[in-house]
Amino acid sequence: MGQTKTLKNQIRMIDPQPGPVTAQPAAPPKSLEESMAEYKALLNSVPEAIIRKAWFTMAHLILQPGSKVVEMGCSEGAMIFAMAVMNPDYHFIGVDYDRHLIRQARDLYQLKNLEFICGDIGQNVIPENSVDAIINSFILHEIYTQSHCNEKMVESIVENHFRMLRPDGLLFIRDFSLPEHAYVLLEMPDEPSYPERGIFGLSEPELLIQYSEKARPLEDPAHRGFYLDELPPRFPQTRLFRLPYKWAYEFILRKDDREYWEEELQKEYAFLTERDMRRMLKACDARLLYTAPHWDQQIVKARFEKKFKLFDENGKMMGNPPTSFITLAQKVGEKKSLLLTERKPARTPNRTIRVTAMRDEIGGRIQDVVSRDQETIEILPYRIVEGNRLSLFVHDGLPRGLVNAVPRNGPNIDGKRWSGHMTEAIALPHDVFETLKPGDTKSTFNFAREFLGLKIVPGKDMEDGPGFYPAPDHIDEHIQTKYLQVQEQQGPISLRHAMPEITGFSSEGKIREVDAQRVLNAIGIGLIPNSRLEIQILALYEKLGIPYEAWADCPLGLMTEEPEETTRLAEIVEKLAQRDNRFREIRGTAGQIKTAHSVFVDEGQIKGGITGLASREMEFILREDQSQNTAVILPLTKSLNGEVMAGIIEDYLPVPQRYKGNGYIVDCPSMPLPKEITNFELARKYIADKFEVPLDCVSRMGESYFSHVGLTPQRIYPFAVSTAGVKGWMKSGRGGRGRYAPLSKLWKMIYGSNSTSFLWTAAYAIKMTAGMNSVHSPAATFSVKLADAKSIPVGLKAANISKSPSSPASTYSRDA
Structure with missing residues (x-):
């Protein structure tokens, strides 16, 4: 089945340049520099957004050399071609039922590691137990629509795809997820409408009204449409509607693709909830390694921000809906671990975790330490x-039940879920x-x-x-x-x-x-x-001294301003070398940390039913009266000489003192997110208020991660803040003195022991600015850079990052 030409492709499709694109990736593998030059040549005719989509898809599939990867519904083959170019050590098979599209793909895209098959993806077009990964990218809703909204047909095809996978094979699904909410309020600007110009002249509120009369894929006109009620506006020059969230989501996904409006009108994008998807895949003995709503930041910025607002029926602001939903499932079979999860509190007391109070004898602060x-x-x-190329031996599939601990004092803001089998x-x-x-x-x-x-x-x-x-x-x-x-x-x-x-x-x-x-x-x-x-x-x-590829995106522009409080790397190194034993252990605790003790269960499937394969008690910690969600923020600005400056906190903490006789440490500003923060938009507003900056100055900076998943379920959400003020920037948060330092110098501290969040944030920010010359702005971000070059973004290269494991780096360079 061919892919359609809407947001679900994350682009408006651009026809490839005429003529075949022919290549024969050579063996042995090329160096990264040679590969990047080849990427640029081969991908010159492929739209930038297709390249981004191909990279994003393959980033979910960590396979062995020689693995076979199938894309179901490959259409004219542009995405699978990009995947094959960027992964020459895998063999790719594109499948589509449209003979014309397959003929076009074979003519245009010719690689040794790429082939195309014409066939029905619902049939046995691939032998059983023969491939290592199958990709269903925005194709399941097409099946659902063409089968007259038959969920059983979708389930049957997914089961068939699992039969094609080898043991431990991966099924990647990218599509849309049916929202769980019933009704929402959708607010949009009240703009002029020109119906005489047809679909292109309608304002978005008028387009919504028309959509409410014609939506649904059924051919019977009596079944078309959905409930829509226009309410009095909250503010002048706006219009407010009450409607089912499912149809608000459907409208938001397609409202900007008017060129294909009629073609897409008869389709339903979102038909399975996340719970439905999990149930369907569990029936296939699948381990759901990862499920997550995904927000394409470029789409959010271009099509969502300042275009509409969503509220629940109580008037609380909801976040932007995801632009797609990701599911990664692994074929594991019966009696194999599918999910690790917290089941119930344990009745036995804690045995291994101790909480001690430490007092700062200079500042008077008391800190509980675990x-x-x-x-x-x-x-x-x-x-x-x-x-x-660099190859690693890692511990894969190790059980981390704390990733599925029961939520406490805060929701799962980004909606990500894991099976608990980590790397x-x-x-x-x-x-x-x-x-x-x-x-x-x-x-x-x-x-x-x-x-x-x-x-x-x-x-x-x-x-x-x-x-x-x-x-x-x-x-x-x-x-x-x-x-x-x-x-x-x-x-x-x-x-x-x-x-x-x-x-x-x-x-x-x-x-x-x-x-x-x-x-x-x-x-x-x-x-x-x-x-x-x-x-x-x-x-x-x-x-x-091996170069690597740096893919990082943070749509944030910087103002030029000269910070009043700055520090140099030499000053930091000097402070690190000093002795400082200000912390002393005292009796009792400060009540900042709570220990927990629970039973975690390892679930598997036997004879079609879910059962416990094993269980054990686990001890872990929580912050008392604080959310498990923590924002780590990197303030960024640009000095008058064009150098990107990063805001840091200089502080003295008890743990570094024990290990190196000096509690001095450099970190990023951080703050717990209140439990009322349920989505990224509320988080951005909260951070903007704390830093006293406009909302546009706050952006996500990478994906969330666990701070120390062996001991706590705490999640870290990284953000960047621009124009954060030159004097102090944060009204509240963790203590310490705030200063600015050159961003390029911070990475040199990698071999000095520091906070994990600080090192990661500095690394991400440097990746984000790699190759940007002196400009740090949306014009120099991932998409434009890739659109101009049609190549993998350049990685950092610093062969001499450190002369010795214990000393700061003496050399830093960027591979241009």
């Missing part, structure tokens, strides 16, 4: 493969590293064989990486990173040593080799909510 008898080092074994660096207890002797490669060889199941490259020793404080104000843990260059290993490796916090479930995961760039991509789109892993990978790239 500790447990666990010191962890995380290790990333790696290989440098053909084409100068992280390999964690080992600190004491096992005591067997290592510096410079003794034999002890390293024995260590790798015993604890990792890997063989080191002869002559290689353990290398130091960055250190992290997951929460330097209240979690008494410091996580050190190690790197080790190893030899090739066939297939996944059974875990040799499991940390106590992940034992007791039906599976502890495996060690698997993956492409480092693909892991970065998966983190970038929110599939892997692990900021620490991203920093560890970026630091390894910098250490090895």
Whole structure:
């Protein structure tokens, strides 16, 4: 089935340039620089938005070289061609029932790793157990509409697709999700309308009225339309309507695609709720690795912002509706773990978590600190493969039940959900590293064989990486990173040593080799909510001098202003070297932290029914009387000389003092989001008020992540704020002195132990500004840059980011 030409393609389709695009990706793999040059040439005829869509789709699929990937309903083949160009080590198959489109695709797009098949995606067009991934991108609602709104037909096709997958294969679905709300209020500007000009002359309120009379895919006119009631306006020059949320959503998705209005009028986009989708996939023995509403920021800015407002029936502002909904399901079969979730409170007391109060003897502040008898080092074994690409061995599928803890004091703002099977660096207890002797490669060889199941490259020793404080104000843990260059290993490796916090479930995961760039991509789109892993990978790239691809988007412009409070990197380094033992332990606690103890269940499917495969008790922490949602904000401005400046907090905290005899730390401003904040628009308004800036000066900056998922379900939501004031910028939030520092210098602190949120935020901001010359504005963001170049955005390259693991970097460069 062909794709239609509306928002669900995230573009208005542009016809490819005439003539075939022919390429034969060479083996062995090319270097990144060579690949990027080839991308530019091959993708020159493909619309920019199609390239973005192709990259976004493939960022969800971390597969092994040689994997087979099928796109169902590939239409004329532009997206699968872009996917094949950017992933030459996979084999792609495009399927569509339209012979004309398939003929066109075969003529236009010719690659060694790409083929097209004409066939009905509802039939056995692909043999069973034969492919590693199937992509259904904006196609299920087409099936639903063409089958006269038959959900059973959709379920049958999805079941058939699962049969085509090999064990552990992935099904990626991108479509629309039916809203759970019943009725909403839709407010729009009251603009002039010119009905004599036809559909293009109608104002949006008048278009909505017309749509309410004609909508629905059924051919019987008596069944068309939906309930719409116009209410008195709240403000002059606006119009207010009450209608079902489903139809408000349908209208919002299509109102700007008037060229295809009549063609799309007979279709229903949103027909399954998230709950319906989960039920349908569970019937296929599927593990729902990830589900999430997705907001394409370019679409939101161009089509949603200042175009309408949504309210619930009580008048509370709702957030922008998602531009699509993402589902990633894995074929795992019976008696395999499908979902880890909190079931009930445990009746036994806490045993491993301690809360201690620490007093700042200089400032008088009292801070509760959590500790447990666990010191962890995380290790990333790696290989440098053909084409100068980086390959990693990671712990894949490790159980993290806290991602599905019962919500407390705050909603799930971005709606993301995971199965609980995560990807992280390999964690080992600190004491096992005591067997290592510096410079003794034999002890390293024995260590790798015993604890990792890997063989080191002869002559290689353990290398130091960055250190992290997951929460330097209240979690008494410091996580050190190690790197080790190893030899090739066939297939996944059974875990040799499991940390106590992940034992007791039906599976502890495996060690698997993956492409480092693909892991970065998966983190970038929110599939892997692990900021620490991203920093560890970026630091390894910098250490090895290997370039990487940086995809980052933050639609925010900066004003030029000279901050009054600034600091230099040398001043920060000097403060880090000083001794400062201001914190002292005192009796009792300050009541800031609450410990929790619950039973978590590992669910699986047996004979068609969901059952518990295993369970265990877990202890974790919550912030007392605070939301589990925390905003981390990076204030950004531009000095008079054009340098991008980032706002930082200089503070003294108890945890760094214990590990390095000095509590001084650099961090980003942060604040808990009140539980009344239920969506991103309310979060932006809240932050804008705290920083005393207009709403347009606040933007999301990347996806949410967990601060320390082994100990707390706390989620971090990163934002950027421009024109945040030159004197102090924040009315309230965590203490510390606010100053500005050159953004390009902050990344040099990667090998100094710092807050995870600070390192991640600095890294993302630098990725965001990579290659922008002296301009940091929407004109230099991802979309325009890619539209001009038709190439993968340039990555950062800093081969000499640090002369030694313990010293700040002496060199920083950007690969132009």
